[in-house]
Each structure stands twice: as structure tokens, then as C-alpha cells.
Amino acid sequence: MEVLSLLGQGFATSLLPLNIGIVIVGVTLGLFIGAMPGLGSVNGVAIVLPLTFIVPPASAIIFLAALYYGAMYGGAISSILLGIPGSSTAVATTFDGRPMAQQGRAGLALIAAAVASFVGGTISVVLFTVFAMPLAELALKFGPAENFALVLLAFTTFVGLGGDDAFKTVAMICLGLVLSTVGLDLISGQPRLIFFDMPGFYAGISFLVLAIGVYGIGEVLWTVERSKVEPTVTPAKVTWAEMRAGFAVLSRTWKTMGVGSVMGFFVGMLPAAGATPASLMAYGIAKSTSREPDSFGKGNVEGVVAPETANNAASTGSLLPMLSLGIPGSPTTALLLGGMVMWGLTPGPMLFVEQADFVWGLISSLYTANLAAVLINLALIPVFVWALRMPFTVLCTLVLVLCIVGGFAPDQRMHDVWLILAFGVVGYLLRKADYPLAPLVLALVLGPVMERSFRQALISAQGDVTTFVTRPLSATFIGLALLFFMLPLLSRLWARRGGSRAA
Amino acid sequence: MLKAVLKAESLIALGLMGLSVYFMWHAVELPTTWDGRRGPGGGAFPFWLSAIMLAASTGVLVRTVLAEVRLPDPRPFFEPGMIGPVVAVTLALTITIALMSVVGTYVAVPLFMLWYLRFFGRNSWRVTVPLVVGTPIVLFFFFEVALLILLPKGITEPLFFPLYAIFF
Secondary structure (H helix, E strand, C coil), rough: CCCHHHHHHHHHHHCCCHHHHHHHHHHHHHHHHHHCCCCCCHHHHHHHHHHHCCCCCHHHHHHHHHHHHHHHHHHHHHHHHCCCCHCCCHHHHHHHHHHHHHCCCCHHHHHHHHHHHHHHHHHHHHHHHHHHHHHHHHCCCCCCHHHHHHHHHHHHHHHHHHCCCHHHHHHHHHHHHHHHCEECCCCCCEEEHHHCCCEEEEEEECCCHHHHHHHHHHHHHHHHHCCCCCCCCCCCCCHHHHHHHHHHHHHHHHHHHHHHHHHHHHHHCCCCCCCCHHHHHHHHHHHHHHHCCHCCCCCCCCHHHHHHHHHHHHHHHHHHHHHHCCCCCCHHHHHHHHHHHHHCCCCCCHHHHEEEEHHHHHHHHHHHHHHHHHHHHHHHHHHHHCCCCCCCCHHHHHHHHHHHHHHHHCCCCCCHHHHHHHHHHHHHHEEEEEEHHHHHHHHHHHHHHHHHHHHHHHHCCCCCCCCCCCHHHHHHHHHHHHHHHHHHCCCHHHHHHHHHHHH | HHHHHHHHHHHHHHHHHHHHHHHHHHHCCCCEEEEECEEECCHHHHHHHHHHHHHHHHHHHHHHHHHHHHCCCCCCCCCCHHHHHHHHHHHHHHHHHHCCCCCCCHHHHHHHHHHHHHHCCCHHHHHHHHHHHHHHHHHEEEEEEECCCCCCCCCHHHHHHHHHHCCC
């Protein structure tokens, strides 16, 4: 019950006119960014973050969270109308969304996506509200050893569950961690890794510089290479009659929605998983439990509902470890975490104690953001149809200009702008060679946490390494981390044994 | 064998290997050894992580080369004909960023947009002109007037004095 009163106090913050306005602007902007092919929540947050200096820190976070939500809703729009996923999280939505649009049922598909997103978002925010406090209270017991073990666990999930090549994943994690050590040594204060003696490196490499480079410039270069033909927009009109018919159809998909929401939430909490696998898994479950699995891929509305509930639920799920443990569950939440640190808020259990107003204001604003997103989404469908006709080159120009100027703004150094360009080109090449970029960004954000907790734990244990395995919680995390790390190897051994027996 | 090493994937792995050696060389400037009571020194974390990165990227290289020798992958790394536009955009960005400190943001950014929209993107003048003219104005009011962040102006700085006088 304590949770309810805290949530009530939170609504007192989030229902302030300023914050309602911020949620509406954030959601609308997010919807547009999400609807643009190629741009998803992570690109939106990276590009827009430097612009949020205009509002106070608490409102800036609410704004970014609203943008994140809006982008998750918006991803479905280009999946349905263009057949090109707005971002990887909306890939599964194209499977049935596109056929529906081609059959002239684009309106129904868009309504289904919006309503499913709302259901997924709302169920997951309720789960979030329930789990946030207990998790934060557990995390209050963590010392440096546990924090180190937890970060290690987060990274090993990428190796074990990320699905990318293990060597490449490890290389990217290490690259991000090494880049995070540039600047001054955390403990002794001595300068280190000052490349070419450039003074710009003394302040370290900001997560924002890497994120704008990789998700802004790198993304545009990726799009430039791919956009040989301009896609065609399927027309869509949404009328009241269609809306009513849509709700009638959707009321029969409650089971799919429920499964997608709960599963999406828990998958989203894992750093390596998140919205993309959650939506694919939900699609798979919906198809295999359906009475007519053959109709999937040919325009079954459940094929839109399942991934859209799951990806929205997952995006809320990935906020949970970020806020209550200080360990982000996705690249987008890693950027939110970086933003909070930049504004002087340290995510983690202490935030629930010291900044309870802020935490509950943010959580309650997730409820308002969800409501705003579904309403604005449905109301603006004609505008999205029009906006998607915008030539790629116009979008690319605006994104590039925002990257350059927005990258300069936070610290006002040209050094950062050059680094953004370098990271953009390198990120583009790495992505082409199938290196996963999410662990790179996460590692840069978590690097300082990892190194500080490792060295603090050792200092307080007087150099005794066994401190990581003699404390029960830390030992559990390390054990799980080892398991995840060995997973690719184990599964290969497993497959080989199974294979030889079959032969 | 040489052909397999010169493949783009191998070159990227080689680049990462080189980068990790460079990082290690930098990291040893600070103590990397274990101080009995206080744990590792300031250089240890970057040094050993770079070492792991070196090992991992070596793994990628070895596997790429072996796979290539066994069964060459005929697909090109870059989509044919599309590497040109990517290089063009990268070059244009480099020139724009260099120009920002010389002739200022408010000359470099419109020039970049003009090139991108009109000559690279082949948009009509009706689309190009409003964007090229409007964007710098929005940038000025957002960053300089609202956020008090001065964007680089280079030699065009004196032209802004009257504007500063009005808004600050």
C-alpha cells in the first residue's frame, strides 16, 4: 500500500502542467522519430539528449522517457505503411502488418498496433511499479563487490544470450570499457590514455559522443548505403467506424496481449535481450498457440498485436534495472542513465531513498506517457502517412546537422564533434562487419561503475580477490556470469554430442 | 591466403588488434601491477581489457581467414555502387566540421545542407531553400538565445555583435 501512496505523490509531480506538456511534446516527437524508417528510440534519445538542457533535469528525464515510449509506438507505423521496420524492435510487426496494409486493412493494423502498444505499456508499467521498490531495497544491501559482479553479469548476458558472435561481442565490450577509462584515473587522479597528447581527452570520452556518432552519423551512413529506391507509402484512413470495428476485433486477442506483455517485461529486463527478441518471441508464441497458425504472415491481426505488446512491455522492463540497480537493460536506457548522471542524479537504489519525488514522478509519468501516446498515435495517423512521404535525404540532412551541433552543445568543444564523426564512420564499418554495437555503448556507460566498484571492493578487502566469491550475493552473480559466458561453448558441445549420437 | 587477409572483415579485425596494442602501450604509463594491499594500479584496468580485446579480435581474424581459405565468400563488403555516396557524405561532413571553426556554424551548416539537399539528394529548390534558410535561424534561437550556448563562429563572429546586443 505504501507503493500506492508514493505513486499518488508521483502523480502530483507528473500532472503538473509543465510535465504534462513535456510528456505530450516528447511522445509526439518520439512517434515521428519512431515512424521514420531506420530511426528508433535509441537514435531519437541520442540525437535529442543534448537539446534537453532547456528544461530542468527531472523534466528532461520525463521528456526522454516520453520520447522513448513514443518511439516504441511509432516503430509500428513504418512497419505497416512502408513495410520497412522503423527500428529493429518493430521487425516482427512487418510480418503481418505489411500484408494487412497490402490487403487494404492498413487502418485496422495501425489501430491494432497502437492499442496493443498501450496494453503492453500499461501492464508493464504496473509490473514496474510493483517490482521497483523490492528490487531497490534488495540492491541497497549491495556493496562494491556485488555491484562489480552485477555489471559483469550484465556483460556476460551479451555473450550468452546476445546471439552475436562471442569473439566480436567480447571485443566490443572491452573496447567500450577501455574507452571509458580515458581521462583521469578514478582512484589516483593521474591522467591516462591521453591519445596524441590532445587536451580534449583529459575530460574523458562522453557516452553522448559515442552514442551520437554510432546512432546518429553511423545510422545515416547505413541508410545512405541502403536507400537506393524510395519506398512506397500505403495509404491509410482511420474512421470512427473502423475504430469501433477494430476494438471489437482486438477484444478477442486479450490472451495474446497478456502473454506478450508479461513476457516482454521480463525479457526486457535482461541487458542482452530487450525489445527485439521479446517481440520475435511473442510473435512465435502467438503463432504456435494459435488455432490457425497458417494465417500468420498473411495478415493476421494477432501477428501485429503480439510483437507490439511485447516490444512496449520490454522497453518498460529495461527501465527497471536501470532505475533500481543502476544497470541499464538496453542501449536506450543506458543513454537515459548517462543523461541522469550528467544531470547529477545517480540511478540505483539510493535514488529511491534520496530522490523519491523524482523517482515516483518519473514512474507516474510513464502512465501519462502511455495514455498520451495511444491518443496522439490514433489522432495523428493521417499526419504520419503524410510525413512518411518526406524524402530520405531531408531526414538525413536534419539528423546530421543535429548530430554536429547537438554534439558540440553539451561541453562546447570541437574535439567532441570530430570524435562523433570518427565514431560514426567506425561504428558504420563495425556494424557492416556484424559487430554488435549495443554492448559497446553499454560498456562505455558502465565502465566507470565497473572499475570503481572493482577497485573499491579490493581496497576495502585489502587486496584480497576472494572477496568477490566469499560474499553470497556477489558469488551468485559471478556464478551466473560464468554460466552465461560459457553458454555459447556449452551449447556447441551439446549440439556436437547430440549430432554424433544421431549419426 | 593473402587475399583472405585483405578482405574487409579481416582488415577490420586487424584494425581492432592494432587499436588494442596502441591502448596497451598507452596504459603502461600508469602502474599495471598488483599492489598487495590496494589492488591493481591505474593502468591495470585498461591494460588487461585491451589484452582481452586483442585476444578476441585475433580470434575473429583467425576465424575469418580460415573460413575464407576454406570457402571464399563471393559477396562484396560494400553494396556495389553504394560506397560512393557513403564516402561523399563522410567527406562533406569532414569539410563541414573543419569549416565550422573557420567560417562559423552559420556558414558551414547551410552550405552542407545546400549540397546535401540540392546536389546530393536532388530535391527541388522549393524544398531546399526553406530548409537551408530556416535551419540556421532555428539553431540560433534554440542554442544561443534559449540555452545561451554559443556555437563556433570563426571569422564571422563580428557579424553577430548586433544580434548579441539585441538578445543578451
